[in-house]
Amino acid sequence: xxxxxxxxxxxxxxxxxxxxxxxxxxxxxxxxxxxxxxxxxxxxxxxxxxxxxxxxxxxxxxxxxxxxxxxxxxxxxxxxxxxxxxxxxxxxxxxxxxxxxxxxxxxxxxxxxxxxxxxxxxxxxxxxxxxxxxxxxxxxxxxxxxxxxxxxxxxxxxxxxxxxxxxxxxxxxxxxxxxxxxxxxxxxxxxxxxxxxxxxxxxxxxxxxxxxxxxxxxxxxxxxxxxxxxxxxxxxxxxxxxxxxxxxxxxxxxxxxxxxxxxxxxxxxxxxxxxxxxxxxxxxxxxxxxxxxxxxxxxxxxxxxxxxxxxxxxxxxxxxxxxxxxxxxxxxxxxxxxxxxxxxxxxxxxxxxxxxxxxxxxxxxxxxxxxxxxxxxxxxxxxxxxxxxxxxxxxxxxxxxxxxxxxxxxxxxxxxxxxxxxxxxxxxxxxxxxxxxxxxxxxxxxxxxxxxxxxxxxxxxxx
Amino acid sequence: xxxxxxxxxxxxxxxxxxxxxxxxxxxxxxxxxxxxxxxxxxxxxxxxxxxxxxxxxxxxxxxxxxxxxxxxxxxxxxxxxxxxxxxxxxxxxxxxxxxxxxxxxx
Numbered sequence: 001x002x003x004x005x006x007x008x009x010x011x012x013x014x015x016x017x018x019x020x021x022x023x024x025x026x027x028x029x030x031x032x033x034x035x036x037x038x039x040x041x042x043x044x045x046x047x048x049x050x051x052x053x054x055x056x057x058x059x060x061x062x063x064x065x066x067x068x069x070x071x072x073x074x075x076x077x078x079x080x081x082x083x084x085x086x087x088x089x090x091x092x093x094x095x096x097x098x099x100x101x102x103x104x105x106x107x108x109x110x111x112x113x114x115x116x117x118x119x120x121x122x123x124x125x126x127x128x129x130x131x132x133x134x135x136x137x138x139x140x141x142x143x144x145x146x147x148x149x150x151x152x153x154x155x156x157x158x159x160x161x162x163x164x165x166x167x168x169x170x171x172x173x174x175x176x177x178x179x180x181x182x183x184x185x186x187x188x189x190x191x192x193x194x195x196x197x198x199x200x201x202x203x204x205x206x207x208x209x210x211x212x213x214x215x216x217x218x219x220x221x222x223x224x225x226x227x228x229x230x231x232x233x234x235x236x237x238x239x240x241x242x243x244x245x246x247x248x249x250x251x252x253x254x255x256x257x258x259x260x261x262x263x264x265x266x267x268x269x270x271x272x273x274x275x276x277x278x279x280x281x282x283x284x285x286x287x288x289x290x291x292x293x294x295x296x297x298x299x300x301x302x303x304x305x306x307x308x309x310x311x312x313x314x315x316x317x318x319x320x321x322x323x324x325x326x327x328x329x330x331x332x333x334x335x336x337x338x339x340x341x342x343x344x345x346x347x348x349x350x351x352x353x354x355x356x357x358x359x360x361x362x363x364x365x366x367x368x369x370x371x372x373x374x375x376x377x378x379x380x381x382x383x384x385x386x387x388x389x390x391x392x393x394x395x396x397x398x399x400x401x402x403x404x405x406x407x408x409x410x411x412x413x414x415x416x417x418x419x420x421x422x423x424x425x426x427x428x429x430x431x432x433x434x435x436x437x438x439x440x441x442x443x444x445x446x447x448x449x450x451x452x453x454x455x456x457x458x459x460x461x462x463x
Numbered sequence: 464x465x466x467x468x469x470x471x472x473x474x475x476x477x478x479x480x481x482x483x484x485x486x487x488x489x490x491x492x493x494x495x496x497x498x499x500x501x502x503x504x505x506x507x508x509x510x511x512x513x514x515x516x517x518x519x520x521x522x523x524x525x526x527x528x529x530x531x532x533x534x535x536x537x538x539x540x541x542x543x544x545x546x547x548x549x550x551x552x553x554x555x556x557x558x559x560x561x562x563x564x565x566x567x568x569x
Contacts, residue, residue: 050545051544146482146483230555232558232559233475271475274490274529274531275475275476275477275488275490276477277529278488278489278490278533279478279479279486279488281486281524282481282533282535284524284526284531284533285524296526296529297527298528299528300528301528336548374548383550383551384516384556384560385515386515386516387560388563402548403542403546440545441545443544444482444545446482
């Protein structure tokens with residue numbers, strides 16, 4: 001049902017790109033409702049986070065058919081007939097560390113639903129886990145961007161290594177006719193800028209337009225966080241239940257309107273858009289991506305109608321000659337657990353409980369450094385420590401945690417929380433879920449890699 | 464003399480994680496308020512406000528088209544990412560914390 005790609009096809013003057021999944025774990029209602037409740041040409045979906053890739057590598061290690069976002073296939077299970085019938089093209093980084101297996105799963109699903117001729121494409125080349133030694137041997141130290149340490153410091157603990165791929169790989173996959181585009185570690189903005197490049201024929205040196213596509217992607221990449229979600233003035237947000245997910249209405253000149261489907265809930269105005277522009281922002285004049293550098297301070301931002309905010313005049317410049325690489329590594333163990341402590345004197349009793357736990361562990365020869373321990377008395381001003389005024393709430397939640405290199409010590413800590421219910425001060429309750437167990441700490445290692453070391457590959461198959 | 468108000472009465476904010484630190488973006492509605500913001504929301508005052516949360520340096524950026532300031536608070540997440548044990552390991556609540564600051568309006 002996708003329009004045929006031909007030379008003579010006139011360029012569309014408007015393209016609608018919905019963003020239905022802001023992160024791994026976002027509501028399935030986002031994409032389901034975007035497909036159902038209004039017009040979109042493209043549906044962009046983000047399923048990855050830094051820690052996700054290491055989890056997926058572990059799953060793949062146990063099962064060669066695993067290591068991608070199964071949520072994506074579950075979402076398609078509910079929407080694929082409608083997506084196919086309406087000709088909506090889907091772009092997702094759901095491939096994780098195994099795009100090929102994700103491709104097979106989507107083709108299987110299409111066949112099961114009797115959909116013939118569905119073109120599904122994958123983008124590969126971002127996963128460099130198997131190339132780490134080769135890259136290091138050829139002179140890439142893959143040094144930690146934050147502290148400069150060479151990767152050799154953690155070489156034996158590496159769990160995953162992926163390059164952030166940009167929008168041109170997405171455009172290439174679309175040009176080959178894929179209706180469903182599955183990538184691995186694509187940047188979130190590439191999911192939005194990719195279709196713009198494809199539709200409008202932007203070149204690799206169209207810096208201003210590429211910057212506009214990147215900025216549109218940044219606004220949309222957390223889903224409902226630009227349409228009223230997490231907005232300071234929450235009382236002004238109507239109907240959170242049916243909050244609308246963002247739709248980018250893109251134009252060939254690089255200007256675009258952020259909007260949402262008619263009749264959906266939430267709030268979309270200049271303030272909700274600026275809020276999201278500032279999210280996870282560093283230097284706003286130099287937003288770095290694989291395709292360009294965007295200057296977020298160049299944009300003109302104006303309300304042009306109900307639920308319509310237009311951005312124009314965006315300027316950009318060349319990208320750097322390196323890709324960002326996201327490497328994860330095993331960096332020890334951690335756990336945490338919690339108990340509820342009722343009043344009177346909830347805070348004082350919670351503090352006593354924490355002292356009892358550390359004291360009993362010491363009696364058994366199990367001690368931790370200060371920086372390995374955490375005590376939080378949730379309800380007494382933990383999030384705004386040093387800012388919120390002290391108070392004496394009717395109850396608090398005592399959260400305690402530890403982290404260290406010794407897994408046994410972490411598990412030993414986990415055994416000493418629940419005994420407080422019967423051997424501590426009165427009013428201790430709310431212990432559920434069993435003893436907290438040690439889990440892996442996944443260290444994050446950002447690095448840079450010369451672009452000429454990476455080439456992406458596109459493959460399209462038909463159901 | 465000006466009028467002292469809590470920042471939350473005139474500004475919006477959003478925060479999130481940047482490695483082992485957080486960023487806090489804050490913006491206002493009018494150019495007059497933006498001037499007040501630029502003059503009074505100094506790096507020193509913000510660092511003092513977050514003294515119990517931010518263990519590293521504070522950097523400030525300006526985005527005049529949004530009437531916004533952006534602050535990077537380094538070492539404010541107890542390690543950041545998967546390494547942090549804290550409830551707010553991603554600095555999601557640091558924006559609202561900033562809005563508890565006071566500002567004097569002309």
